[in-house]
Amino acid sequence: MVSKFLFFLAFVLLAHIVPGQTIYPDNQIPSNTPKLFGKGVLSDGLSNRDFTISPAGDEIFFTLQQPRFLNSTILRMQKANGKWGKPQVAPFSGKYKDLEAFFTSDGKSIYFSSNRPVSGTTPKKDFDIWKISRLPNGHWGTPMHLDTIVNTDKDEFYPSVAKNGDLYFTVEAAYGKGKEDIVMCSPVKGGYSKPVSLPEAVNSPNYEFNPFIDPDEQFIMFTSFGRKDDLGGGDLYISHKDKGGNWLPAKHLPAPVNSAGIDYCPFVTRDKKYLIFTSNRANAEFSDGKTKTYQQLKNILASPGNGSDDIYWVKFDCNW
Known part of the structure; x- marks a missing residue:
């Protein structure tokens, strides 16, 4: 039987955002080849x-960034009366540099990274992790x-939260194993336990970042840059737990999931x-060997695949 979530994703593809425009023009869900999500x-x-998408399937959050990280804003799309609205600035974003929203499994809270000040109005020089919860009236x-x-006084990025509240994120830590590490801390009375760097099965002397933790903590997916099998500017990897709860050596996801560009921010x-x-x-089209007119070049450069970040989706393989 097709799951409710699959029905939702199919609806995302088919739903009209504006008259005559669908999120995915060819109305096809992806196979083993990545496709643009919401073209x-x-x-x-x-x-x-x-x-990130809410467990109820009625809110999507993603980040719009400017070149050279001049600005970074979290956007939200909402579904109302069976139809998706246009992207809007999230109600908690727009003033400072915000990115990397993540829904908790119950849909009641979102974690995200931001340089907003803890006090005063001056943005911080580093990025911290923040949490926002939904009010009884449904607003944030x-x-x-x-x-x-x-x-800390270092950057904390890409929060990802398991069902039990364990928090995974990226940090450049003195206690780490490389240039950037994926760390985890658990909820305790009044806050969190001290973060612990994940073992060498996940972290290396290179860069590990953007962890996505399985809600049941049976696998973790992340990006690493600098490994020998890296195809480009950073590739996606996955580590599973064995029966004893230990992380197994991370596997490199195959092409065409990974590419010569940077592949990151897994969900x-x-x-x-x-x-x-x-x-x-x-x-x-950039490397098809064909001479292009000025207008054709403008069209390519103004479209997805122009070298800026795009969001893709692909069939998840449990054997990765």
């Missing part, structure tokens, strides 16, 4: 990255800065049918 809406030639409340056990749907991720892989 013309979530992937539109601008730099759109990271992705006021963002809460996580305690100093989690947040696996709750039914584990699809992987949604960000990539700056280039459109094949």
